[in-house]
Amino acid sequence: MHPGVLHRRFLSDLSTSLFSFVLPLLPTSEELTIKEEVRTLIEKLIKTIEPSARLLSFGSSCNSFGLRNSDMDLVVLIDDPEAALDPSTFVAMIGDLLERETNFDVKPLPKARIPIIKLNLAASPGLPFGIACDIGIENRLAIENTRLLLTYATIDPARVRTLVLFLKVWAKRRRINSPYRGTLSSYGITLMVLFFLVHVKQPPVLPNLQRIAPVRPITEEEMMLEGRNVYFFDDVEMLRQEWSSINFESVGELLIDFFRYFSHDFQFNTMVLSLRAGPLTKESKGWTNDIDVGGLNEMARDRNRLCIEDPFEITYNVARTVTKDGLYTIRGEFMRATRILTQRPERAVLALAELCR
Ligand code: GTP
Ligand code: MG
The missing domain is CATH 1.10.1410.10 (Poly(a)-polymerase, middle domain)
Structure with missing residues (x-):
């Protein structure tokens, strides 16, 4: 057979094989359900310390690049500007609370450069390898970069x-x-x-999402988060119609x-x-x-x-x-x-x- 034909056949075979390779490595719906239950449970507990706190997922659990048994990246956002809790104290308090109220293996690191709580959930039928989970505080940029990655994947x-x-x-x-x-x-x-x-x-x-102009003018304030420009074009519907x-x-x-x-x-x-x-x-x-x-x-x-x-x-x-x-x-x-x-x-x-x- 002509080498060109062989090569084309190999490429098409490679693409099919790539799809079949990743498919069984995606998280099961059972795993996703358990992770969401864990997030809800921890959020509820954290709200007993600070009612305005929310617990959000970021990283591969929600940028569409998650694999089976990926770790869980969570972040606590505190909406009330009056809540004067510094991250180290908050991490120590959440650590104590989770140790008391759950059977997760809890390791608070309040003194780390970026204070976090490390959690490990034991294996169970729906989660044969357990879950490793990191909870950070107020890392809003991570939420934005997760959204950027997800938008790229969606295109x-x-x-x-x-x-x-x-x-x-x-x-x-x-x-x-x-x-x-x-x-x-x-x-x-x-x-x-x-x-x-x-x-x-x-x-x-x-396309370069950070270089597509917004459809309506947006203010400097809307663009900035913690002193960084976090603008990117995130209208997925419009991207689907306009970008091919x-x-x-x-x-x-x-x-x-x-x-x-x-x-x-x-x-x-x-x-x-x-x-x-x-x-x-x-x-x-x-x-x-x-x-x-x-x-x-x-x-x-x-x-x-x-x-x-x-x-x-x-x-x-x-x-x-x-x-x-x-x-x-x-x-x-x-x-x-x-x-x-x-x-x-x-x-x-x-x-x-x-x-x-
Ligand atoms: P797996 O956990 O291996 O499935 O991948 P992941 O997509 O969750 O990536 P990773 O655990 O490396 O990072 C999780 C999230 O943390 C990323 O999506 C980013 O939002 C954030 N992050 C990780 N590393 C960095 C970093 O070096 N700088 C910044 N700014 N954010 C990071
Ligand atoms: Mg991760």
Whole structure:
């Protein structure tokens, strides 16, 4: 058979295999129901301390990039401006309350840089692996960036969700999704995929939501949250009607190209991935590695190895946890993945299994 025909057949096979790969890894409706029950229960308890408090989910439980047994990210928002509770005190109080009133394994961290409560729920029939849950206080930017990610996913769920979900699984299985061990957070990986679809692919698969003008004028005040510009175009109905990408590449083609781009083209030493603005130089952001670090430890020196700008907190490098060794491993994994997918494997499903081995 002609090599071109074989290649096209492999790509279509790869796309089908990607869909079948992620499908059984999605959370079950039972899991989602239990998580929602847990959220409601904890919210009710927290309201006994502060009636104006609300408990919201963020992260993968509600950005559509959740996998089965993903952790649960929760945040307490206090609506009453009179409620003078500082986060450390509040975390300690909620910790005591949950210890008294529930049988969760509770670990309040009131003294941490960002005070949180860590919870672990034991395994049960609907939740064979239990749940790990973090509760933060007043992190309103996280709610906004969760909404931004969800809006991107909603524009083209078949391609965007499949790619992000597969790459999250791949990164976990290849052990490059571990901020505490010098590699990437899931949030960082998701931003890399969206950057690729908005700024690298030509024609783009997704529009830049932070650069589409609002339909009606909005005030500076509406745009700002905690001193950050959190505007993005979020009218999903209108996006569905008005935006149609003229990029028709299949999810399989996009995956190969994603690996190829980060193996060979992206200049990790000098460039920053910015979903908001496209590729930027580290120099323009002052995120250079080779600043004089006399006296500082290795961790400080490593802070800007891989640079991913947060969409709203633009002075914040989401990939600051990535060390020199971590980046070496990550780049090695991109190259390995490119090799596996471009060596004309016989069957896509086997290539995916090999990729995530
Ligand atoms: P899984 O838990 O692996 O399923 O993925 P996730 O999408 O929940 O990602 P993760 O747990 O890494 O992060 C959860 C949320 O926390 C993200 O959606 C962001 O809203 C927020 N977040 C995580 N890391 C950062 C960070 O470095 N900076 C900021 N600003 N927000 C972050
Ligand atoms: Mg999470």
